[in-house]
Amino acid sequence: MSNQPAKDGIPLRSPQDAAGAAAAAVALPREAVDEAVVANRSASRHTTAEAEKRLRRRYAAQRRFKAYGITAIAIAVGALLWLLITLLANGLSAFQQTYIRLEVTLDPALVDPRGDRSEESIRTGDFGGAIRQALRERFPDVVGRERLRNLFGLLSSGAEFDVRDKVLADPSLIGTKQTFWVLASTDVDMLRKGFFERQPDGGAGGRLNAEQVAWFDQLKAAGDLDLRFNKRFFTNADSREPEMVGILGGVVGSFLTLSVCLVLCFPFGVAAAIYLEEFAPKNWFTDLIEVNINNLAAVPSIIFGLLGLAVFLNFFGMPRSAPLVGGIVLALMSLPTIIIASRAALRAVPPSIREAAYGLGASKMQVVLHHVLPLGLPGMMTGSIIAMAQALGETAPLLMIGMVAFIVGIPKGLTDSATVLPVQIFMWADNPERGFVEKTSAAILVLLAFLLTMNAIAIFLRKKFERRW
Amino acid sequence: METPFSSAQPGTAPPPAVPLPNEPPSIVARNVNVWYGDKHAIKNVSIDIYRRQVTAFIGPSGCGKSTFLRVLNRMNDIIEGCRVTGKITLDGDDIYDPRLDVVQLRARVGMVFQKPNPFPKSIYDNVAYGPRIHGLTRSKKELDEIVEKSLRRAALWDEVKDRLDEPGTALSGGQQQRLCIARAIAVSPDVILMDEPCSALDPIATAKIEELMDELRQDYTIIIVTHSMQQAARVSQRTAFFHLGDLVEVGSTEQIFTRPQDRRTQDYITGRFG
Structure with a gap:
């Protein structure tokens, strides 16, 4: 390929020619060299008018591509701002x-x-x-x-x-x-x-x-x-009267539900990811497991709600509307996400670190625990927090297990009847009274604040524990 | 393929330039074959590696020299679909014996890699890691001693003694590679395998590592894979030339570079291919 004759009729100079030219140039005075360089410029196939046109086309294509990107970002930011401004306009008064x-x-x-x-x-x-x-x-x-x-x-x-x-x-x-x-x-x-x-x-x-x-x-x-x-908005639970409603019931319900969810899915998810990524043999069975984990991550969340209703409520007789059951259902939903994120984090650990540890005589367990896991942990935590944020915003599966009830009291335990923030928003949004409109927007603002906080924590953890190699 | 043994086969006709040591070889490999899946990467290689010498493996890219190096401490075990036949002994112990513990083997046969790969931990922890996992020390003081001794042997102590708790990854490339050497010798292995240890380093760092190798060979058996024939000539006492999975020729470095027995060796060292 390197010796391909010039299409434009300009022959490629052989190395010998170039060397000869350089040797001749050494003997020439500086001005003559400069002149020769300028004269020689047109001889290169990369400086012809056509080549320069090609170059301009390339830059134009690059500029166009950048413009598409900027447009896409502008649209996304605009949509986000619009949402936020609408929410603030409607909700701040609450x-x-x-x-x-x-x-x-x-x-x-x-x-x-x-x-x-x-x-x-x-x-x-x-x-x-x-x-x-x-x-x-x-x-x-x-x-x-x-x-x-x-x-x-x-x-x-x-x-x-x-x-x-x-x-x-x-x-x-x-x-x-x-x-x-x-x-x-x-x-x-x-x-x-x-x-x-x-x-x-x-x-x-x-x-x-x-x-x-x-x-x-x-x-x-x-x-x-x-x-x-x-103040009532932050200390009360639900009410029939829009002037008396508060989000504390939903916040406490969400907190309890997410606690159950995190306690269940983080250890199981991380353990499953480590085993699948580091220890499991690569055969048709583990391939099958992997495919099914990916499929589970794509299952609509309401299906998990139906599962919770059929298994946990009807078969095991667990309490209805309880954060315990909500947490279990959300954990089932988050598990595939955490496993996939954790495996990706483990896979991102450079093989040279593993080799170094193996080369020193570390056992597989030591390689994983001492080197791979610490390096993969920030990614695992980020994945888990994002899965948690997803679970925090989840409504559909909780409707199926009765967390949509009108509950005036603030839940005190895992088996108390409770609702969660997004379901609370859903119920208020359903209410025709004008007073609920601002409360709904305000509750959405609070939910967004929680989500932003969680994502900020995820970024903070990643930055704090991220190590370079 | 013809049998790749030249007259330089140890035991039969010791090359005059570097007399072979009188003791038996440390590593003896006989009829070693390696497959990656269907690919026959190492073909029927037999070689002896002697103590307190630097043995260089040279050859064009993809000739199997790195593969053979990794066979010696079973780093190939990690690679899926890699199969090894033949017999390799280290001081008389068959290293592919199923009863032999690979963890123990790798403590006896240390390794330094192509790209410096210090752990993202402190300099101290990097060196102390091996002794820690093998339980070589009883007290913190003993561990401190090993760390200092290893760093001194790796000619790094003076540069890092005041910042042992800084991350090993913050060092320069050459320092990182010497840290990796210190890490390897902290376990006090018998053999050190070096897989192109200087290919990512500048000439000054390379010179330091080469100097270090020359010193380390007083105590260790060193095997180095290198792309640079000059380096092989500078640091090694014995050289083995690999080509397309065959061990073409092995002998004293001087003999290989001055009087190669095989046509392919001659072509390679004179730069006709590679």
């Missing part, structure tokens, strides 16, 4: 909630029915009545059942719990008059945040009538109605 300031008289007859200031007595106290009384005092001219019901509709049904908790913490408040910020209803909240449009008849959003809007304006003008940080 971190604040509308409260109404009221002067509440803590009448002992209402809030402490037994009169002994004990916890049981206060728990049975009618704080709702006390708050309603305070609201009536704020608007003394409101009379009549219908109008009073509208007035009380400004308050959330959960308003009394905050006041009760404060009194429980300090029973000496009983009998005094105190200022409380009490939770407003979701409709008031929506109006305050501007999600309800005012109607020509004076009402708003089809949920508040003219008189309610008037009270709202009056309270707002007096500074008695304002947005405050929504």
Whole structure:
């Protein structure tokens, strides 16, 4: 090939010619050499007009290729930004909630029915009545059942719990008059945040009538109605009322489920990968296992949910909606991913390291434990964390094992009924009330924050333990 | 193929230039054949390797010299589909005897590879690894001594004594290769196999390694595979020429380079192919 005659009619110079030219050049003065070089330039087949055209075409192709890449990245980043901006626009408001300031008289007859200031007595106290009384005092001219019901509709049904908790913490408040910020209803909240449009008849959003809007304006003008940080969103579990929902139930459920999942699939996945990659003989049986692991990684996750339902719930009689079962199902789902990632990490360990260890007389076990595993571990951890992040976002298999139930309590153990963050999002998204829209977006933001954190940990671990060779 | 033994076969006619030692050979290989699957990589090779000498294996690429080197400490065991027949003994022990422990064999026959391959651990741990896994030391002090002695023997001590806990991979290429030699001699093997140890090094580092080999041969049997005939001529006392899986000729280095018996050897060393 090297001696191929020039297609363009320019003959290749033989090495002898070149050597001769160089020898002749030595004898020439510098200017003459320069001239000769310039004159000789056109003689090269790589400097003809046609060759330069070819060169330009090559660079143009390269520029085009780069442009495609940049376009693809721009589209991806744009789509991501759009998602994020939409979520932030919809969801950020959920971190604040509308409260109404009221002067509440803590009448002992209402809030402490037994009169002994004990916890049981206060728990049975009618704080709702006390708050309603305070609201009536704020608007003394409101009379009549219908109008009073509208007035009380400004308050959330959960308003009394905050006041009760404060009194429980300090029973000496009983009998005094105190200022409380009490939770407003979701409709008031929506109006305050501007999600309800005012109607020509004076009402708003089809949920508040003219008189309610008037009270709202009056309270707002007096500074008695304002947005405050929504702590409840981080400390509560699910609720029927959008102003009272929180994600803690879902977060704790996700944490418990993922803990079970990690404890099950990391050791099993890594052990399987090490055995398959380092110890197993290469024959049709291990090939079959490998193919099936790859197939399992591609099985739709809902199938794993059905498996969990059939095997763990129906056959073994494990509790429904429990993080334990959810974790087992997610572990089955993550196992192939972890095995594949771990095998890739082991395969990436350079053979020269293995050879060095074998050459020193290390046994197979020592080679694997002392050298291959430490070098492969960052990759294994990264793979596992990414599998965990996938499991964190998984909804479908958990629907099948009953983790989609409406659960108001925060799960306390692995066998308690629980739900997880993505299922919580799914349920809220299903809810038609306007107040749930922002909560759904906010929960998605929290889920994304968790995923980003996990991926950041994965990158950190990889950088920390990565060793160069 | 004709039988590749020349008159330089040890025991029959010792070459005059380098007199053979009076002791029996350390490694004796008889009728060794190696197959990779269907490929016949080593064909009926018989050779004796003597103590306290550097034996060089030379030959064109793919001639089987590296393969034969790896047969000597059974590094070929790791390769799938590799089959070895014939008999190789190390100080009288058949190294392909199923009862022989390969871990023990590799402790007796150390190896230095083409590309410096220190572990991604500290310099100290690199050298201490072999003694540790073989349980050669009882105390930290003893281990420290072995590490220092090995690094001194590998002519690396003065360069690294103040930074033993730095990673071995941070050293220069030549230093890394000397670290690998120190690592190999820390196990105190009888034989050191070197598979083109200088091919990734610059001339100065190469000179250092060659100097080191000359010193190490006081205590060790050294076998080196090399592409460079000059290197073989410089460092070795005996040279074996491989071609297409055959051992064409073996004899004293001087005899091989000055009076080769076989036509192929002559063609190779005069640069007609290779």
